[in-house]
Amino acid sequence: MYRTHNCGELRIENVGNEVTLSGWIQSSRDFGGLTFIDLRDRYGITQLVFSMDENKEMCESARKTGREFVIQAKGVVRERSNKNPNRPTGEIEIDVKSFEVLNSSETPPFTIEDKTDGGDELRMKYRYLDIRRNPVKENLIFRSKCSLEVRKYLGGSDFVEVETPFLIKSTPEGARDFIVPSRLNKGQFYALPQSPQTFKQLLMVAGMDKYYQIVKCFRDEDLRADRQPEFTQIDCEMSYVHRDDILDTFEGLTKHLFKTLKGVELEDFPRMDYDYAMKTYGSDKPDLRFDMKFVELNDLAKGKGFSVFDDAELVVGINAKGQSKEYSNKAIKKLTEWVKRPQIGAKGLVYVKFEEDGMIRSSVGKFFSEEQIKSWGDLMSADAGDMLLILSGEVDKVRKQLGELRLEMARNMGLMKDGDFKPVWILDFPLLEWDEDADRFFAMHHPFTAPKKEEIEKMKSGDFETLKNLKADAYDLVINGAEIGGGSIRIHDRELQSKNFSLLGFTKEEAQKQFGFLLGAFEYGAPPHGGIAFGFDRLCAVMNNQSSIRDYIAFPKNNQGKDVMIDAPDTVDEEQLIELGLQLRKD
């Protein structure tokens, strides 16, 4: 037997027990006649003691081991004279009677500590060492517990987990597919699923009623920070439901996860229209941990002769409470530069400071009377000490810019507090998005999303402007400004689905070639249905107040889509390509 106990479980009650432990050497220290080794495994750290007096030979060989050696030690649990209250095993140590080196180790390329000296690149190359570190290890354990709780909750609510296939069919709609050449059918290709969307809808046609799956999805996109070519979804679909049935179910799931895994009781989630969110927060994923709502100033600020505002479609501001003192001219200049960066794209920034002493300072003081500026302050509930930040320009752009500024101010003001969770459902997204370049509509959610019931007639006969303003029965769950997931009620009527494909610029033949199986299925009694998918990696990160998903993924890819640990992708033998009927393109 390699061990009687793990390295995290021995306590003062075990004093006198003969035990065997196995693990990695975290560190060792020699003090005169004694050698102390901290032995580590997944469960904790236990101190081993070797004595020169008791067994010189053994103690000397213990001194020859190094960090990350794997050893087995047998000995007796005894009380420590010098206790460590920060460690669960800190009251005891092992008086070692015999030990064995199970495997040696080279000196690791970075320290196996909570705060490591290893950079990202090195940590990824030696991910198997990185995972030995508590923060990464705990993230992976959290993820495992979270997926089990999801399954217990949904499995306990009559949901059936059905595995949908990975080798499916490529569809040009949406993101780019990874494709897989078929050897048995040369010249043909499978595609890896971007999501199980069509299969879960087929499962509804199949009468499965309540489906879920925690499932890998694949997108061959140009990778941005925190995007992964393979990622995991909690994917669900339900039949004979309306939107609120789905929202209630997944609000229940989310509350359950926060309660069981974080001990946090969430209140009922507010529900907010997409239009309202865009108008009030400049984003369809508003962070509601803080207020700082947008206030539109068109009525008060336009037509007073300040051409920047007069020429703008929208003048809109936020009130940064208590910040007038915090922002020197230099700080405001820096903030102005920040909003003018190409990533944000504002042309300038107008500020108004309501100083503690009653003075008003503003970058537009010479264009407006104090009274006029005070009227802005009244509308924006400004108190002495507050600072207004105002942007102007085209409606969509300026909202987006102010949304970014709102977040930046919240960061600066320390308003994004750990342990504070503010979920919100965003409802009634637009059905279609017009793409100027492609000169066609794209589905905002996906081509199977139903319009809201009251919009179906408009959809069938509407003109361009009507179509652009159509609302979908689609929804997103947002927590602390991060999109956790989204879904929609689906179209279950073949005719309406065909209409939607035609709005999206599919010819009948294209729709038939790509989605014929789904349209065919709709001929045989498709029930009303809808669903949702959560980004599982993101959910785990948000539940732990972390902004990156990477350390919730055991073996992530880097921004070039590479696994630098195993060195994938890699070339393959010519023979493999020949078998697949492929060759590398010469041009």
Add this chain to the structure above:
Amino acid sequence: MYRTHNCGELRIENVGNEVTLSGWIQSSRDFGGLTFIDLRDRYGITQLVFSMDENKEMCESARKTGREFVIQAKGVVRERSNKNPNRPTGEIEIDVKSFEVLNSSETPPFTIEDKTDGGDELRMKYRYLDIRRNPVKENLIFRSKCSLEVRKYLGGSDFVEVETPFLIKSTPEGARDFIVPSRLNKGQFYALPQSPQTFKQLLMVAGMDKYYQIVKCFRDEDLRADRQPEFTQIDCEMSYVHRDDILDTFEGLTKHLFKTLKGVELEDFPRMDYDYAMKTYGSDKPDLRFDMKFVELNDLAKGKGFSVFDDAELVVGINAKGQSKEYSNKAIKKLTEWVKRPQIGAKGLVYVKFEEDGMIRSSVGKFFSEEQIKSWGDLMSADAGDMLLILSGEVDKVRKQLGELRLEMARNMGLMKDGDFKPVWILDFPLLEWDEDADRFFAMHHPFTAPKKEEIEKMKSGDFETLKNLKADAYDLVINGAEIGGGSIRIHDRELQSKNFSLLGFTKEEAQKQFGFLLGAFEYGAPPHGGIAFGFDRLCAVMNNQSSIRDYIAFPKNNQGKDVMIDAPDTVDEEQLIELGLQLRKD
């Protein structure tokens, strides 16, 4: 709301309730003034009644619906006069007050009944209709319950479910990989994992201690019946364990699954050496629902002048209890033809009948004395009425042939009883298999399997014969003659792993290129570890006495690797290939 209840839950206690049901029309019958509709959903069937007297218009439109229409009906639960004891809802029916057609249906291409008139091809093409049938639906629900129980059990035993990547690296060892061209790294390819083998070992190096995953695996093999290019494993790995720790854990899991899902209490699983299994059952996956052990007759049957036996390496038989009467000359001739088919490959079949009246009849009566033949019967515990079946030839071949014959006899004799479950662990498999054609050894399990501890020295220095007879610390779980899974203790020592690669004919460079990351990891304190993987599809089938895995997979591929429902694989746009730097080979 689409429904207040599902179609499986209303009982006599609900009489008088106003309810709303939604579902599919299973069937409808008109009797004079009444129309009866059986409404079906995942949960059951409930009878709806429409009355011409009460609402002529509604009843007439109900009569216009057809099979598999989706309808919603509101009405009142009432007691049936003509009860159906075979249906949980059979005591009640719904007196329909209003109804709505939610979707119509074409006439389905086969009947949605437990026994359908649809052939395999049609069922697969319309899988979404096939899944509406109880047997397929129940299989998928069983699978879902089974995976949840696996997770509860392992999750409750400190196992961490870690998702390993799908986009990995191709290795020529083992079966053929599916490969995935990389667009961001043109000319390079990912491979889909045949199993998470190397990653789970890296997780042990990473200190994860106990890992599991229910995970899709991929093999691009020429498909045989009941093989799928994508299949699911319960995959596990543990650190600081010996073989029996792993066997005990997964025997515990298997017992738990049988108990919770089938109500079957399994006794402790017998453990059997590979050599014994081959010698006694001619198979490393013996079906122990019946005895019929092999008895070797070399001592009694060779050297008596019957050249067929004299020239054979092995003369070996089974005793088909009580079968002498059952097998006419004609039946024996048929059996002889059966063993001579190329799939079995025996040269002939010798029988001995010990008739009820004491007579002995045998196909080799003229070569052996009655006394000699009786001595065979004594050794094989033959009673009056028994029939011995004897094959002879080369050891390995004849064992395999007699193993097949043993199964065939058990089928004929009705010895494979449903509900009878006989698990067995097969231990100590050979480490290496010699391949005459390739003129090299292959790993019988995989290249990471450790030899048994006592064989390590032999492995380092042994000659060809010694190497051929090396035993691995590898094991399989077999239930009712089906291999449920297997695993091994792994090599955790870099030097031994390198030795194994060299025995398998890898040059140092090849080993480094393909498995350098694993060999590298072994430099940093790899713990002793081992693991196992169960075939999840197979486990589900065996637990339900079914021989095919196909109906435990929601959307299986056919024998050409095609999904005939969605028509995958398919051609892709030339543009996609250009982006990937690929072209179809012209030759």
